[in-house]
Amino acid sequence: MRNKSLNVSTFIGCENSYREAEIVLFGVPFDGTTSFRPGTRFAMQSIRPDSYGLETYSPYLDKDLEDTSIFDGGDLELPFGNTGRVINRILEYSQEVLQDGKKFLMVGGEHLVSLPTIKAAHEKYPELHLIHIDAHTDLREDYLGEKLSHASVIRRIHEFLGDGRIFQFGIRSGLKEEFEWAKEHTYLERFSLHTLKEKIRELKDVPVYVTIDLDVLDPGIFPGTGTPEPGGITYRELLEAIQQMQALNRIVAADVVELSPAYDSSGASTAMACKTIRELLLTLAK
Secondary structure (H helix, E strand, C coil): CCCCCCCCCCCCCCECCCCCCCEEEEEECCCCCCCCCCCHHHHHHHHHHHHHHCCCEECCCCEEHHHCCEEEEEECCCCCCCHHHHHHHHHHHHHHHHHCCCEEEEEECCHHHHHHHHHHHHHHCCCCEEEEECCECCCCCCECCECCCCCCHHHHHHHHHCCCCEEEEEECECCHHHHHHHHHHCEEEECCCCCHHHHHHHCCCCCEEEEEEHHHECCCCCCCCCCCCCCCECHHHHHHHHHHHHHCCCEEEEEEECCCHHHCCCCHHHHHHHHHHHHHHHHHCC
């Protein structure tokens, strides 16, 4: 174990300056449209110190964070009570990072925060495709009349990505009409990630954004989320999915969302989030 203090303000291995960094890590502490159990705004407060329980080296990818240049930009300061302004703030920051020729990994927060980061990536990369790993379809037209919701985030993203650009995996929850809508507009694999490798071959040379909602994991192993959904995948399956993503040549950005650490006092959910972030950072560093 590396001899470092737990009293730190950055994710392990992400101590480079913004100027020299190729990748920017940042947190978005927002859970203003959470429909069940709130608390994802506190994710990065748990993730950063707990990351020092990891090594910087990943034996899964045979890569080390110390061989990369990553800047941890901290958490964005966001206004309370105004979802539109929150989205604009996230969009502006994401645009700045991409305009500076860098990639980013955003950590939520609830899943709505992926809307502006994916929009920013699409503005720079018009041929962008999305890999979406989640328990939920997130394809509602609205949630209780609200179009800006974590339950409708992928539907909002489809409005600018369009058909044939969204690939959904692990989905096991949603309204019947969401699944019916997906048949016409997205690629959706129910319950598992079995076809991910095949789709990665199709997306090998196009710009790709990866969004991982951690509630794709079974709540028996990952209870620390606001919308637990039984019947999920194992953590090993998630790691294997990230390993498969090494075949993608143009991952331009990614995010990890929906850790709500207060619902898992054991810390296991936060530990899994930390490891997922490490593996994705190293995937972006390819």
